[in-house]
Amino acid sequence: MERRTVLITGAAGRWGRRLARQLAKFPIVRVIGLDISPPERPIDGVEYIQADLRNPLLVELLRTEKVEGILHMVFTSGLSGGQGLLSPEDAFQTNVMGAMEVLAAANAAEVKQVVIKSTTMVYGAHVDNPLYLHENAPLRGIDGKPLLRHRYEIERFIADFRRNHAMNIAVLRFPGIVGASGASSTMRYLGQPTPPTLLGFDPLMQIVHEADVIGSLLHALVAEANGVFNVAADGVMPLSQMIRRVGRQPLPIFHPFAYAAERFSLVRNNRLAKQIMPFELDYLRFPWVADTTAMRGELNYEPRHTAEEALEAFRSSLRLQSYSDLLPKRKAYDGIQAFLNRRRQEDEA
Amino acid sequence: MSDQPKKRGRRAASATDETEQQIPIVDAKAAEAINEAEPADEHEVAAEAPIEVINLEGDLRRSSQTRIDSLLSALESEIRAMPPSEDEREGAIAEVIHLIRESLTRWPKKVIEMAVNTLKANINSDYLDADFWKGIGLVLRYQLDANADMVKRRWRGDYAVDEFGLDYELLDLAKPLLLFMYRKYWRVEAIGLENVPDSGRALLVCNHSGVLPWDGAMVGAALNFEHEAGRVLRNLHLSWFSSLPFISPLLSRLGQVQALPANAEALLERDELVGVFPEGLKGVGKLYKDRYRLARFGRGGFVKVAVKTGAPIIPVSIIGGEEIHPHLHNAKGFAKLLGFPYFPITPTFPWFGPLGLIPLPTKWTIVFGEPIDTEQYGAKGAEDPLLISQLTEQVRTTIQNTLLDKLKDRSNIFV
Structure with a gap:
């Protein structure tokens, strides 16, 4: 049986690491992880290559390794990562140019499937948004923060690229990601003691469980999906309800004040301000809920967790946040227990 | 224990x-x-x-x-x-x-x-x-x-809203006020409720007026309190309201949805009862002298949606609603200054401040007309401009004629 090769770009990153771990479980799949920085904890069965994405040898690599699918997970916020702080120009190079080059190389090397992660924020939050935005809705999130602009540029490039090339490209757009790990801008926002909201505004919001992010990306790879799909959990709810479900209380701010403060570059570029308010204010004011009929239909993916479950998972993890030092011990205990149980069963059998 | x-x-x-x-x-x-x-x-x-x-x-x-x-x-x-x-x-x-x-x-x-x-x-x-x-x-x-x-x-945060943000618990809280306005204040008489189906989709097209959109609330109240199936009406409201603090979430939680073709389509596809006021701003900001004269019915977008989703159109004529705030003059300059779509001058507003917004206790009659079937045209009919304009005109004429019929028999606006 010939093994099939999948390349994960950004394999040391948050999503790349998890995808690699899931994919490595299948004996039929050979996983190559490409990242500019070495993985913190290498995963068994994954071959790591430490290299820059924008490398002329990428095509050569894809050809010689007979790569059939690429999970393109490189997207740097410019704030963190092995490289330390990236300048906006470097971030653009990595995010936008990197995606372009991966697509071009994949096409040249006749890769069958490319899967890219995007966000429903590219639709933009506007007063005249319909409540359920379909995939073909205009992308109006261009006034957003630079990172959103990168997503927008990538999406624009892919739409163009699609017209001239037959390669399968699946772009999955996710809303805010929530789960037990606590590592996403949405979770950092929701997890604050009192997440700021805009007084008198309470738009319907949508989220997705992190397990469904991984699940749908892998599903798109395996099912050889082609096109753009919104992937979100069932259950929209008002922002304030979401905050309350996490066990926090919203802190409403009179919106003209918030907008005025945002205009000052001192506030805008302040690290703390960015942490408190990782989104453009419009995203807390107007709806940007995506329609998921295509996810169920064409993509044929059924999310495993509802929005309530995702929030509950996050809430449980928040409750145990201050006991994080005890968790490994507990995990070890459970692991030994499971091992012993298994042994006992084997002995009996 | x-x-x-x-x-x-x-x-x-x-x-x-x-x-x-x-x-x-x-x-x-x-x-x-x-x-x-x-x-x-x-x-x-x-x-x-x-x-x-x-x-x-x-x-x-x-x-x-x-x-x-x-x-x-x-x-x-x-x-x-x-x-x-x-x-x-x-x-x-x-x-x-x-x-x-x-x-x-x-x-x-x-x-x-x-x-x-x-x-x-x-x-x-x-x-x-x-x-x-x-x-x-x-x-x-x-x-x-x-x-x-x-x-x-x-x-x-342990409560539920539906796919379009309707919070039934809040709706229940609003019911006493609606019931008071419906039964006591305007003594609304609902005629032809049997024309509204017990289940399934339908598009209710109503005449609009009254400066403040009370008419939508009363049509909704009639369907909820008097209709045999106690149906919930999803009115489509002006986009402008969605940009207003407090009003925007309130309308959403009470089941109102922004008037966009995509929203109407999504609602009808989920077999909801949708109320539209195709006169829009021209209707709600109508002057007192123009009462019961229907303004232009938009561009017929509502008919298009109904044909596309195969939802029957039910013409609804509201009598009494057009007199609750005698709109004497529209202060356009003021409106522009405040960013309002219109600024009404009535005998009581703005002279008495917020008190001037108390509506007149007129007697209301709401007539639900015979449903107009749109299923026969198929979804393709939505692309036929002639059909759309004909249907639009048919609905408009039905409402206007019903209004005239009812006005003829009315002796006094308060009884």
Whole structure:
């Protein structure tokens, strides 16, 4: 049986690491992880290559390794990562140019499937948004923060690229990601003691469980999906309800004040301000809920967790946040227990 | 001690669930189950499955309403049959019955029944009897518990909104006001409610007027209070409202949706009842001298959506709504300054400030016309401009003619 090769770009990153771990479980799949920085904890069965994405040898690599699918997970916020702080120009190079080059190389090397992660924020939050935005809705999130602009540029490039090339490209757009790990801008926002909201505004919001992010990306790879799909959990709810479900209380701010403060570059570029308010204010004011009929239909993916479950998972993890030092011990205990149980069963059998 | 009532409540709930499925329900078992259910547990059951209770309410409405009516009249006759001690009690009885009827509307149907049953059971008993006060205590405790529980749940975010943001719990809170405006203030008469289907999609097209969009609320109230299936109307509102603080979330939680073709289509596809006011701004900001003269019906976008989704169009004519705020002049400069779509000058506004926004107590009539079938044209019909303009004109003419018919018979706008 010939093994099939999948390349994960950004394999040391948050999503790349998890995808690699899931994919490595299948004996039929050979996983190559490409990242500019070495993985913190290498995963068994994954071959790591430490290299820059924008490398002329990428095509050569894809050809010689007979790569059939690429999970393109490189997207740097410019704030963190092995490289330390990236300048906006470097971030653009990595995010936008990197995606372009991966697509071009994949096409040249006749890769069958490319899967890219995007966000429903590219639709933009506007007063005249319909409540359920379909995939073909205009992308109006261009006034957003630079990172959103990168997503927008990538999406624009892919739409163009699609017209001239037959390669399968699946772009999955996710809303805010929530789960037990606590590592996403949405979770950092929701997890604050009192997440700021805009007084008198309470738009319907949508989220997705992190397990469904991984699940749908892998599903798109395996099912050889082609096109753009919104992937979100069932259950929209008002922002304030979401905050309350996490066990926090919203802190409403009179919106003209918030907008005025945002205009000052001192506030805008302040690290703390960015942490408190990782989104453009419009995203807390107007709806940007995506329609998921295509996810169920064409993509044929059924999310495993509802929005309530995702929030509950996050809430449980928040409750145990201050006991994080005890968790490994507990995990070890459970692991030994499971091992012993298994042994006992084997002995009996 | 604390375990026992819980068990009882659950058993009682399952018993009532069974009876809910088989309508007509009036049998001994159901009455027993209802009597048995403890008030404090009732809301617990409701809290566990708020959506189910609400969904059932529509189906149950008819049967439980008549049941409550019959219970109330039985109670009344029993009170009357009591040995007459004082003559002035005659009026007091009517007053009590009225009080029960009006003040209990916010409670779930099952609880009202229970309360009435408790009252009935205690009718001939001594007021010094401990059971009598226990009964009253239970009712009060239920009310307190229900309120405290609701505040707690909402603080935790433990409530449900539907796909378009409608919060049934808040809608229930708004009902007393709507009921007052509907029954007492405007004494709305709803004609032709049988033209609105008990289930499934339909597009209600109404004439718009009145400076403040009370007309949509009253059409919704008519369907919720008077229609046999107790349907919830999803009105489409001006996009401008979505940009306003407080108003935007409030409208959304009360089931109103921004007027966009995509939203209307999504709602109809989910088999909702959608109310549109194609006159839009030109209608709601209509001058008093133009009352009951229909403005242009937009660009017929609503017909397009109806044809596309195969939803029948029901023309709705509202008489009385166009006089609640006599709009004498539109201060356009002011409106522009404030970013309002119009700035009305009425005999009372802005002279009396917010008090000037109290509408006139006119007498309203709402006529639900015969549905116009759109299914025959198929989804492709939506692309036929001739068909769309013809249908638009047909709906508009129907509403205008009904308005004229009703105006002809009207002697005074207040009676």
